Amino acid sequence: MGVVEKALSSAEHRTLKLFQATYPRLAPAARPVLHELVASMKAALTSPNEMALEHALAAFWDDLFAPVYHNALHSRLPPFSQVYSECLRDAQRTVQPWGIIPALVGEPLLRGLRTVRLFLHSLDVGIEVVNSARKFPVPSECGEAAARLRFCGACHGTLAPPCFGMCLNVARGCLAPLAEVDGAWGDLAGTVARVHESLQASRLSHLLHQLPEKLSEAVMVALERGPKLQKKTSSEKQQNKNKNKSSRAP
Template sequence: MELTRYSENKTLVLFSSVYRDMTVLSRRPIEQLYRHIRNYIQLNMSEPVQPHSNSNPEQIANSVTNFFTELFPLAYHHLAEIADKDFTQSYKECLKKSMDTISPFGDTPKQLAKALSKSLEATRMLLEAFKIGTEVLNTTDSILMDENSKGNTQCHDALLKMTYCPKCQGLWKKEPKPCSGYCLNVLRGCLTKYVAELDLPWNGYV
């Protein structure tokens, strides 16, 4: 989000230098475009991730089209070098309605919309992946840190029995090791709960 605000500020500075007499009027379409961009990629971290949300590339294409439509009267006024007064609102609306016919910016709006849509969609997917990863890690952490759960208690008892019972029986001097079958059974019992609970979120993330 910081990058979009930085880009927005740079664009505002650029337009203020090019369309110096129309700085105030050019601010609105620029801010509106970047607001739509942020709304498109922004994720509400308080809600579950929806991989296929209502946002779609057409929204960005419409935002870019609206931006150039709003910009056209400003650019035309600048090129006409009419410094003493602005166009009337009705004349501005007339210019906007003639955009498709005149095509003052050529293919630039379509090309920009296409490139921007691809870039923002990749950004949204990356942010969604980060969010899912955070949720999976939180789930993993909560499971592993839940020391009072029944499964953890049983696991702790089994590990304690496997590790220290031989020592309690006076076998500690020989440093006996549990047989492999017993050790594997204890580890399976400890990990079964975690594998079952983490299988779905991890597979979904991967």
Template sequence: ETFEMLIRLAENYTSTLFCNAYGNMAAEAAVHVQEFFTDVGLFLFGADVSTEEFVNRFFDTLFPVVYNHEINPGPTDISLEYAECLRVARRDIRPFGNVPKKALGQMGRALLPSRTFLQALNLGIEVINTTDHLGFSKDCSRALLRMQYCPHCQGLTLSKPCMGYCLNIIRGCLADAAQVDLHWRGYIQALEELSGAMSGAYDMEHVLLNFHSLVNDALVRARINGAELSEQVNKICGPPVRKPKESPGCSFDQNKGNQGLKMFSRDSEETLANRRKEFIRHLRLYRAFYGGLADQLCGNELAAADGLPCWNGEGVV
């Protein structure tokens, strides 16, 4: 949910840029902005999509819109066929300079670690759910029954098992879970290392929330080099072929999603990076969970406290 909110907020930032600074093309651009951030979400949540493909597709589809409204505006819109020619020619003409390459580098570096982090979290959930339903063997069930209720047969209803006796029984019953311990410790260490690496150029929050700045740089560059770009376009696609104008104005609700602004403010303690660090800090407390489960059960609930009479399997000592 936090990742989804971040993506929506980044999309809102980018759509707001078009409404505020490039209102004449905002409605057309909104479709491509939405598609781009949909692809970002699909990639993060494990879909088989390529960052290179969807970053390039965004700038490919944006170029005809920019050409139509900024580089060579006219009383009518360019035709669909002409727009397709511009889309295909974008990578040769390079109207946005090195901005698409820069965006691709940032997205690739920032999104992949976050995608891996999410996949790792899902794996951890699977491990927990699997071990949560471990069944006890018949021998274990009998041993637990003897440990808990045999004293009752002798009228010792208040006596608890001795610590050593309890640990011996519980460790035997949880032998399968204990085998997870080494892997669980390694899993937490890997999450710590991955989380620590997700900063700077690898900070997805920073990259997504500043994507609109890259888009603005691209549009400014295209506007400045408009005359030169028009010449290049004419050589490749010919003079503009136009159709009746259909471009509506900006219809984006700029207040949409602004409730998330505080959560993702760079000055706020509630940044995604801080939330991730807090999660890792709590997870460290459970590093020895599987290896120490028997000690926790006996120490907290099942066994008698030190110095008190206890049941050792044969009698009270």
């Protein structure tokens, strides 16, 4: 997990540097939004909530809209109020200021991070199984039988005469309860191997390396749509106002 966390932190750092160079007015407002995205993704890797990754990415696009909208159309004015920013946040998914970038970035990135999440979960299960096996109570009879094996040359790999299957009999008798987990352990090991192959195929490191450029491209799309964006946003806000009035009507 440490490798993935470092890759996410690196993507955050490089994105912020790119924003500072390309959109200097936007960068300060984008910094906490970007940091929250990375922090939420790190937490989602071990969260029991299977939708945590999707929620983190969706919240990022929602939260980024207000500072980008302000930078595109009202950069000379004071920052938006909290109420107005929330209004813009709610309008983002309808207005779709980023074009197709969220889909291009989100779908492969989520696939890769889901695979990491599954891989980590599989390893945790494996550790639990190993710890359970280590705590397996050894009956006193097994301890006595194992002690007698010290005098069997065959059990030490020497050329001494075999002890009439004593080594195998002790192993079978004393480890029989653990044999029940053998099939499940084999399935788990196979699953971990397949998930590892999927993780390599997802090229997550490559996706995270490209993330700064993709996020910058999304901002550029929104800035280029400035006037149209303002019209669509105003229309969406008016529709929401009308809905609220209708819902309050007796």
